[in-house]
Amino acid sequence: MARTDFGPPDYKTMLPPVIKRNYGKWLYHEVPQPGVLRHVSETGEELYSVRVASARLVSSEFIRDISDIAEKYCDGFLRFTTRNNVEFLVSDKAKLEPLLKELDEKDYLVGGVGLSISNIVHTQGWIHCKSAVTDASGLTKNIMDTMVDYFTGKKSVPSRCRIAVACCVNMCGACHCSDIAVVGIHRTIPRINHELASKICEIPNTIASCPTGAIRPNPKLKSVEINHEKCMMCGNCTVVCPAIKIMDPENDGVSIWVGGKVSNARSKPMFSRLAIPFIPNNPPFWPEVTDAVKHLVEVWASNARPGERMGEWIGRIGWERFFAIADLPFTDKHLDDFTHANTTFRSTTQFKY
Amino acid sequence: MDVEKKVAATPLLDELEKGDWPSFVTEIKKAAKTSKMAQGLLEQVEASYVEKTGHWKHGGIVGVKGYGGGVVGRYTDDPDRFPDAREFHTMRVNQVPGFFYTSEKLRALADIWDKYGSGLYNMHGSTGDIILLGTTTENLQPCFDALGEIDFDLGGSGGALRTLSCCCGEARCEKSCIDAMDMMYDLTMYYQNEMHRPAWPYKFKIKISGCPNDCAAASARSDMALIGTWRDAIQVNQEEVRKYVADGMNMVQVCRKCPTEALGWDEKNQTLSIKTEDCVRCMHCINVMPKALRIGKERGITVQIGGKAPVVKGAMIGWILVPFMKAEAPYTEIKDLVSRITEFWAEHGKNRERLGELVERLSLATFLEGVGLKPLPQMVSAPRANPYIFWKEEEVVKNG
Numbered sequence: 001m002a003r004t005d006f007g008p009p010d011y012k013t014m015l016p017p018v019i020k021r022n023y024g025k026w027l028y029h030e031v032p033q034p035g036v037l038r039h040v041s042e043t044g045e046e047l048y049s050v051r052v053a054s055a056r057l058v059s060s061e062f063i064r065d066i067s068d069i070a071e072k073y074c075d076g077f078l079r080f081t082t083r084n085n086v087e088f089l090v091s092d093k094a095k096l097e098p099l100l101k102e103l104d105e106k107d108y109l110v111g112g113v114g115l116s117i118s119n120i121v122h123t124q125g126w127i128h129c130k131s132a133v134t135d136a137s138g139l140t141k142n143i144m145d146t147m148v149d150y151f152t153g154k155k156s157v158p159s160r161c162r163i164a165v166a167c168c169v170n171m172c173g174a175c176h177c178s179d180i181a182v183v184g185i186h187r188t189i190p191r192i193n194h195e196l197a198s199k200i201c202e203i204p205n206t207i208a209s210c211p212t213g214a215i216r217p218n219p220k221l222k223s224v225e226i227n228h229e230k231c232m233m234c235g236n237c238t239v240v241c242p243a244i245k246i247m248d249p250e251n252d253g254v255s256i257w258v259g260g261k262v263s264n265a266r267s268k269p270m271f272s273r274l275a276i277p278f279i280p281n282n283p284p285f286w287p288e289v290t291d292a293v294k295h296l297v298e299v300w301a302s303n304a305r306p307g308e309r310m311g312e313w314i315g316r317i318g319w320e321r322f323f324a325i326a327d328l329p330f331t332d333k334h335l336d337d338f339t340h341a342n343t344t345f346r347s348t349t350q351f352k353y
Numbered sequence: 354m355d356v357e358k359k360v361a362a363t364p365l366l367d368e369l370e371k372g373d374w375p376s377f378v379t380e381i382k383k384a385a386k387t388s389k390m391a392q393g394l395l396e397q398v399e400a401s402y403v404e405k406t407g408h409w410k411h412g413g414i415v416g417v418k419g420y421g422g423g424v425v426g427r428y429t430d431d432p433d434r435f436p437d438a439r440e441f442h443t444m445r446v447n448q449v450p451g452f453f454y455t456s457e458k459l460r461a462l463a464d465i466w467d468k469y470g471s472g473l474y475n476m477h478g479s480t481g482d483i484i485l486l487g488t489t490t491e492n493l494q495p496c497f498d499a500l501g502e503i504d505f506d507l508g509g510s511g512g513a514l515r516t517l518s519c520c521c522g523e524a525r526c527e528k529s530c531i532d533a534m535d536m537m538y539d540l541t542m543y544y545q546n547e548m549h550r551p552a553w554p555y556k557f558k559i560k561i562s563g564c565p566n567d568c569a570a571a572s573a574r575s576d577m578a579l580i581g582t583w584r585d586a587i588q589v590n591q592e593e594v595r596k597y598v599a600d601g602m603n604m605v606q607v608c609r610k611c612p613t614e615a616l617g618w619d620e621k622n623q624t625l626s627i628k629t630e631d632c633v634r635c636m637h638c639i640n641v642m643p644k645a646l647r648i649g650k651e652r653g654i655t656v657q658i659g660g661k662a663p664v665v666k667g668a669m670i671g672w673i674l675v676p677f678m679k680a681e682a683p684y685t686e687i688k689d690l691v692s693r694i695t696e697f698w699a700e701h702g703k704n705r706e707r708l709g710e711l712v713e714r715l716s717l718a719t720f721l722e723g724v725g726l727k728p729l730p731q732m733v734s735a736p737r738a739n740p741y742i743f744w745k746e747e748e749v750v751k752n753g
Contacts, residue, residue: 002501007542010504011538014458026523026526027527028644049525053375055374056476057475059473061384066456071456078454082568124475127377128409128486130410130427132407135401138377141376141377145373145374170664208704236664262573264634284368284402307610
């Protein structure tokens with residue numbers, strides 16, 4: 001029997017000596033230039049971290065290339081960020097400029113620190129997910145191609161802007177709490193292959209999987225039926241029963257959500273809320289999606305106060321003003337009808353026009 | 354020449370090699386130079402771009418000996434068209450806490466994955482694992498054995514404790530109130546069985562952030578979020594505050610953004626005041642004046658429970674369960690709480706019901722009683738506004 005249950009490598013063996021010496025002793029950090037962090041310890045030692053963009057989906061060649069760079073300038077020490085960037089950990093200040101020069105020559109994008117738009121947290125999409133409505137990698141590539149100046153610091157933003165892309169309504173990757181989220185959605189209800197269902201469907205589990213009670217048994221066919229009026233196209237039943245399919249290339253597409261955040265800084269964490277209910281899938285460029293995201297960033301950047309996240313800005317001006325300023329239609333799709341819907345209905349005569 | 358002829362054209366994906374941002378298509382092509390599986394993936398994804406639909410089938414149960422998870426089975430839905438993507442399983446490899454690596458470790462990983470898989474990775478997956486993307490059933494066990502030799506174990510999948518994740522904590526952040534990386538490592542080692550052998554109604558996630566900035570997005574994404582905090586006064590260095598002012602910081606504006614009006618600026622004496630009893634530790638002033646203000650000295654964690662994405666009953670941001678508890682190795686108090694919560698959930702949870710949904714279904718009061726905690730005003734934004742109160746038998750006088 002092979003070795004089991006030994007856990008990940010011990011982090012202590014992965015840290016550069018400067019971090020080991022100053023673990024828990026860091027005093028402050030600053031951003032001397034876009035993409036570079038300078039951490040200063042109470043011992044007086046300092047660490048420079050240089051952040052570069054990554055596609056997240058990477059090859060062994062990429063792994064070896066960043067390893068080469070880390071060995072040349074960082075004694076082999078590097079890390080990844082929670083938003084899938086790579087960070088080179090430079091303990092010798094003299095190596096900072098040569099590192100930046102080599103990164104530039106190799107077309108690595110340095111940035112994503114402070115008042116910038118950092119990398120997009122995204123899901124697998126058509127690359128590897130069975131429930132993908134769209135391709136998260138393709139959307140991410142296109143959106144960041146248009147946002148690249150905000151990453152590198154050529155253009156700045158009022159505050160952090162966290163963008164997330166999820167390829168279905170499961171919203172993996174904190175889409176439900178992002179400044180801007182692009183989420184794949186279905187618009188038509190699942191179809192059942194009754195013959196297959198009669199052989200492989202675990203009917204009680206499938207019925208129980210439906211959050212709205214839209215599925216009932218069909219004893220005649222030894223299968224199930226879906227009530228059109230109750231189904232909200234969450235896809236949960238398709239995970240439980242392989243005989244149920246929901247993919248519909250003609251009708252599937254993406255939606256855009258705004259104003260969420262996770263951090264407790266200043267204001268409380270907030271959910272992302274629906275801004276644009278549907279945009280068709282239009283690979284390989286998804287121009288309507290990239291235009292919409294660019295528009296939302298620009299509207300926020302030109303109207304928000306310094307330090308105001310998307311949701312904080314909208315909270316100050318009100319959603320009714322947001323839809324007007326962003327020139328987005330407000331439709332029946334924007335009215336919540338799920339659990340907690342009534343917490344979103346306005347109960348005051350205070351509102352704007 | 355023969356080899357070149359066999360490579361199918363991918364005109365749509367080729368477009369995504371252009372532009373400034375790093376290209377995932379270029380990465381797949383790099384891997385495809387030596388991996389037929391990567392080439393198979395490229396061709397299948399091109400078809401998805403043309404047809405606007407995915408081509409992966411419903412999962413299948415594959416794995417390694419001794420584990421009930423850590424591998425996600427993946428098969429193409431059209432093996433005749435995409436024979437090289439016939440089996441394309443994912444291995445979830447438990448990442449190093451804080452995502453720190455040495456080049457030596459990464460090279461060793463790449464050597465193994467080139468031998469047994471597609472040579473493609475997600476660095477990292479949404480939960481935190483290194484995702485090794487695409488191998489065959491046959492290669493799973495030898496790949497796992499080889500990974501074991503360089504100390505990489507698998508993470509969690511299915512109805513198990515999922516791979517933990519955390520921010521970089523005290524390793525490289527002055528705001529961290531806890532040793533987030535050590536806590537993740539310790540809990541991960543302690544819960545190896547719960548991670549590798551799914552025995553629960555659904556997934557259970559624990560994520561750790563060093564401070565309320567919550568860079569690990571713990572409160573939004575984990576059933577149990579452990580968030581570093583403090584409960585004494587913010588440490589103020591007035592000299593450094595005055596330097597910020599001298600450098601042009603508008604202190605009146607900084608104070609105005611304090612959500613509870615705990616900050617005050619005395620212009621005459623050039624002194625910043627913080628009313629500790631009003632401070633809600635929102636991090637605002639510490640974030641804008643890192644040289645002048647530091648987190649307090651009495652440090653621990655706030656525990657939030659129930660955070661999750663929408664499936665099934667809607668998205669939730671974790672609710673406060675424990676306002677403050679100490680968080681020092683070996684984290685006995687935290688482990689005890691995890692056990693009480695997961696035992697309650699395992700007993701009462703329905704299939705595919707996350708902890709937050711269970712608490713909502715049974716009521717917070719029932720849950721608190723089940724895990725042995727007392728209700729506190731810090732747990733709610735407001736008390737009940739309806740009169741439908743439940744009373745226990747022993748709380749009322751028996752009549753008849």
